Amino acid sequence: MAKTSSSGSNMRHDPEDESIGTCLVEWFCRNQRPLPWRRHYDPYAVWISETMLQQTQMTKVVPYFERWMDRLPNVRAVAEASLDELLQLWEGLGYYSRVRHLKKAADIILARYGGQIPSDEKALRRLPGIGDYTAAAIASLAFGRDVPVLDGNAQRVTARLLDWEKPVEDSHTKKAFQQALRRWMPPGRAREFNQAVMELGSMVCAPRRPACDACPVFSWCRAYAAGTVPHRPVKTRRLAAEQVTVAVAVLHDNGNVFIQKRPPGGLMAGLWEFPGGKVEEGESPEEAVKRELCEELGVTVKLLGKIAEIRHAVTRFRIRLHAFRCVLDPSGQIPTLRSAVEALWVPPAFLDRFAFPSANRRLIRILQEHSGLDL
DNA sequence: AACACGTGGTA
């Protein structure tokens, strides 16, 4: 044991001491939260949960995971489902390309692996939507392979244990962290160890207000010893936020409203939305709606009134969305699509059957609260 | 290497 004692009564350990791994595993076994995907570690369930968890809070994922597993219990069900149905199950979770990848990967797993998710990290890594993190997560959690996972939590925990001063974005850092984690991992305990590191990162070694008092491995932590915990990890790049104003139309005709489907490939690909667009410099939201509907759909409209102003954020854009109730003026015009792939006139009550971006969904809820007043 | 890709919580 490579322990050294400090001058005081506390034992101080070094991160090179591999007993840190055993300590983390024991802590996890006592403190882990009961989660639906921690019941059986079925490869399919691990794949779906890990994909949902990419850049997404665990508390948000749980209900989506339960609903998905009820509806789509295996790989074949995903391959046979329509993209529209998958998007509906995903609505609100964000990063919708994950769904498209899930479906593509399901097709490959059926065709090439007989419906069995591969256990080999290299084979997993080749599947769409599975990067370094998810490949390692499936290989270790579902198949017991001794490979370390390095997600945002593991990165933060490792940066603090090592008191890593270089920016974690550096290409060298990732390798170094994976090697450190691999050294700490007790042989045969990858499932518990990997989850221990991530669970510790989310519950104890948090980005803000880390609970070092409650940390099972603080005595191994170089940043704790140095008092630099709040300054780790060091990060460099930062994107500037951009303010955007958008105006959309809830276009009514014969008791229906007009919705259109976004093209594949870009932002919110395959989701439905209300027509509209960016409000240009020196233009009012009202003018923008009229212009956008003329440009996008080739129709002229009359504004009946404002429905709501919604503030939200999409990637690095801060958006103010103005929504107006409109009718075709003159009536009887037929919209022609420009950027959208598909469009539909639907009764407001049917809006729940389509996948919308979250700001549009909020607008729909407002619409439905007001329904009966002026539809 | 750096940026696109969603969303909602926190300070």
Place this chain on the structure above:
DNA sequence: TTACCAAGTGT
């Protein structure tokens, strides 16, 4: 309110 941040992947 603005700004940062969170269980990443693809290009």
